[in-house]
Amino acid sequence: MEAKLTTIRSEIEKNLSRSGHNLASFAKVSGLNRGSLSAILHGNPPKPISLGQLDAITRAFGFPEGWLYPLYVDECFSENKISRRRVEPFLVRCAEMGKQHCIDEVLGRIMEYPRPLDIIYTVAERLFCSGRIQESMVFYKLIVDNEQDTYSERMAISQYRIFKSLETTPEVDMEQKLRAVISFEPFRGLLPEDMQLDGLLKLGRVSFALHRWKDVEKFADELRALANGIYREELRRSKGKRGEAFQAERPLVVYYGHGYLMKASALTKQGEYEEAKKYTAGYADLGWFELLDDEGRSAVDDFRLFAVANGFALEILLGNTSVLTSYIAFLADHPGEILPGMVIILESANRFGFSADAVLTRFSREMLRFEQFQDPINVDRVYRLYYQIAMYHITRKQYSKGIDYIIHCLRLTIRLNSGKDFINCVTLFELSREYSSDTQQKAYKELLKEVRQHEEITINDDQRFGIV
Structure with missing residues (x-):
């Protein structure tokens, strides 16, 4: 447990005295400017300490990182305003280091100031985009609980980030996934288009795992429509050579193809095999898709393989045993498809004898x-x-x-x-x-x-x- 300290400056002064340093020698050891150090300790009023300066002082004394963080909370606030320059990097660093008590103290005070969610959202985005997914969740959830404008883009993105965090959360059970879908679904249309694509794809996949076939169809239909609309806009943009290219987490063809793949898969699960064939054809050959990069071309090849595998599966599920030998040969050439392929064959064998x-x-x-x-x-x-x-x-x-x-x-x-x-x-x-x-x-x-x-x-x- 960390010892209760007095003030950040008195603690620095005490350790300066103990170390035998004066301002000049300590400035040299810490790498800080002597004038800045003097203004921090003896200014009237004292100059605020940046987080970088605090970390430099801590290293110079030889104390563990974050030693003075509990006292730095006061440095982020004054009587009538909050310093975004100090509080945002401080919250990010505390989250990275697991200093939850410091985060709780800052968040408990920050809500008393005007527009606190601006700061909280910025911190959440910095953490999320740097790969600190779980650390960002406390901030996004605070936004969801306190955002007044429930139709704002900030609210929608926060809901999306929370839903997306399921990918990195171990042992999420089906009930948690269902609650996550229910919470995020109403906000999907309020997202920027790049996030809409990814959100719809993930909604479809989670709904598939939940056996909510009609929901899978709904999200697949929306995904195809959105991807198709963006694709047409991108073609016009590229021919006119104006504006920046559309950027999403994955190539646009991935979302377009999955719009057909998820629809076909949901229909297959409902026994609508002939209808599923029509949508399987929709992703079987996407070579016509323009504006493909290497990742996009690889995705086209993957969809072609999925279409062949699922085409065989649909024929087997319809009882067409004439393709069985060809299907077995296909599985032998594609070992990754053997397990799901065998499930299909045995299910059909039991159904048709x-x-x-x-x-x-x-x-x-x-x-x-x-x-x-x-x-x-x-x-x-x-x-x-x-x-x-x-x-x-x-x-x-x-x-x-x-x-x-x-x-x-x-x-x-x-x-x-x-x-x-x-x-x-x-x-x-x-x-x-x-x-x-x-x-x-x-x-x-x-x-x-x-x-x-x-x-x-x-x-x-x-x-x-x-x-x-």
């Missing part, structure tokens, strides 16, 4: 590596695959294999904290219990005990996300 033995045999070696995945998206895909394989074997009276996969699935539902999937697995096991071995029953009972002991698993409508 065709054999999936060829794909299980072809990718048996790759399947051994699936459980090495740590990210929630791929862990969920592994669960979905194992569940479909379990049903596939049980339907074919290969009970021992099927029950082994059910037990694998149960372990994954605990890892995913997905109560709904856990119940599905328990139900499938109980329907097949009479065919289970003593070893399988023992493993099943141990998993139930584990859940009982921790009591953490919840029903949250799954935690799934994928292209298809």
Whole structure:
């Protein structure tokens, strides 16, 4: 705990005396101008201390960085005004160093002055844009709680930044994501266009993870319309050679393509396969898109690959087994698509009753590596695959294999904290219990005990996300 000090100047004077320095020698050691140092300590009134000067004094004394920060709060205020030149860098530095008590004291006082949100917003933006995402959140949330003009761009950007911070927040559960979507959604149209593009893309992705298919469609439609409008404006600008080029976080073609990809994916999830084909065609060949840089051309290639993969998936989901051999060959050439592709094939095999033995045999070696995945998206895909394989074997009276996969699935539902999937697995096991071995029953009972002991698993409508 930091000791309670008196005033910043008395503390500097005390340590000057202890160190044996006079103003001249200490100015030389600290790198400060002697006249400035004298004005700071002996001026009438004393000259305010900048944060840089304070840090130089601290280093010269050999004290830890931030030593005098608790006393510097007073330096940022006077009776009737606040010094933005001092308070803004001070708040940024305190956030970087984790000096929350200093931040709390400044924020507690700053709200008593006129236009405090101007300062708070500037600090938040400086932190966010320098990569200090979590540190900026306390400032953005203060703006959201205190902004009088709820339709201001500042309010919209603050809501957007809070929503965007989900990307860097570990272990955000589905309920938190849903609340974040609900909070940010009304402000999306108030953002600058570059942020609108990114906001719509992220809203679509989070809504996809939440299984809110109609919302995914809505955001995808808005994203396509906005990206298309900006694209037309950019073409006119480039031909007239006037104005600065539009800048967004990603190339414009990324947002345009995702407008089609998200729409097709949401339709696929709702079983509207023929309609999904139309939107898949919308991102299959974006080579016509002008104004592409290297990143944009790479995105066009990625969309082309997604379209091929999802085109095969749609045919399989429609029961068209004539493409199965070609699809397996495609997956073999694109290892990153094997896991989601196998999920599609097994789901369709269970629905239409065709054999999936060829794909299980072809990718048996790759399947051994699936459980090495740590990210929630791929862990969920592994669960979905194992569940479909379990049903596939049980339907074919290969009970021992099927029950082994059910037990694998149960372990994954605990890892995913997905109560709904856990119940599905328990139900499938109980329907097949009479065919289970003593070893399988023992493993099943141990998993139930584990859940009982921790009591953490919840029903949250799954935690799934994928292209298809």
